[in-house]
Amino acid sequence: MGKLDGRVVIVTGAARGQGEQEARLFVAEGAGVVVADVLDDQGEALAKEIGARYVHLDVSREDDWRAAVDAARKAYGHVDGLVNNAGILRFNELVGTPLEEFEEVVRVNQTGVFLGIRTVAPEIAAAGGGTIVNTASFAGLTGMAYVGAYAATKHAIVGLTRVAALELAARNVRVNAVCPGAIDTAMSNPAQLDPGGDVVAGAEALDAVYSKLVPLGRIGRPEEVARLALFLSCEDSSYITGQPFVIDGGWLAGVSVI
Structure with a gap:
């Protein structure tokens, strides 16, 4: 028995990195997985390899989200899980960051998570409940120089996670965040x-x-983040919602002076 037997989960940004490892692990644990990304060649190859479904998804586009849910429903009959993994990072001094760059990061990292929750949560509720895991960051809980746009969006994801958890609990939808270093x-x-x-x-x-x-x-290794996402997506975490989970090797714990 897998930890996700009978579950159907959309994983965004799943063509490589953390999303790829999450897709691989979720399939291994029995889930029907929708590999969602803008990297079509890589995403399609991964889906074929692991026995999943691929869908092109620009997380900043409402139409793409609706199409992804339709594809998941067509392939598996329902959707009861979402991992909002897609994200981008830009390095820049805050006062030197062009508005266009800041807005690009917001569109993918923050708006993408918002649209994912808004589009998929009703489907999860209609399926009887399930889970949403949002990918925030170590930088969503503290400051980090030269990643102002990224840190701002990751702080926002932690806030969105808490609000969504409060609003969706009565519909049997648990919402948590992973915060990788x-x-x-x-x-x-x-x-x-x-x-x-x-x-x-x-x-x-x-x-x-x-x-x-x-x-x-x-x-850290992406496989380690995937295992945390699995924990938050299965019954092992059945009494947990609205929480950010840091996975950073102890980086946030403080500074060692010796």
């Missing part, structure tokens, strides 16, 4: 975007950097 994905390790890049060397270099910042001495 530095994770070895293309967002942190650009070598993953280069077909000729040395991904292992990139990860080792990141471990060297984060050994000085993170108590556990390394960067």
Whole structure:
């Protein structure tokens, strides 16, 4: 028996990184998964490999969300889970950030989560209840220089998670957030975007950097975030809603002076 037997979950940003690992793990645990992304080739290949369904989804577009729900319903009959994983990161000094860049990050990270909740929550409620997991960040609970737009949206996701949990509890929909620190994905390790890049060397270099910042001495792995998303999507977390869960190797715990 899998932890998600009989469940149907849409995972956004699922063509690679955390979303890919969430899709893989959820299928392994018995879920019918909709792999949703704008990276069509990668998303379609992943869906075919793991026995899922792929749908093109720009999370900032209402029409795409409606089409994704229709595709999920057509493939599996219902929807009772959502992982709002899609997100982007831009580095810039706050006072030097162009408005267009700030708004781009808001559209994907914040508006995307809002539209996901608004579109999918009624479907989950109609199916008898289920779960929503929003991807916030370590930077959604504290400040971080040079990622102002990103941090602002991730703080907003924590707030949206709490409001949604309050409003949807009576409809048997639980809503929580994962707050990753530095994770070895293309967002942190650009070598993953280069077909000729040395991904292992990139990860080792990141471990060297984060050994000085993170108590556990390394960067996180997307598989670890996926396991947390699974916990929040199954009955193991049946009495938990409205909470941000930090997965950062202890980074947020404080500063070591020795």
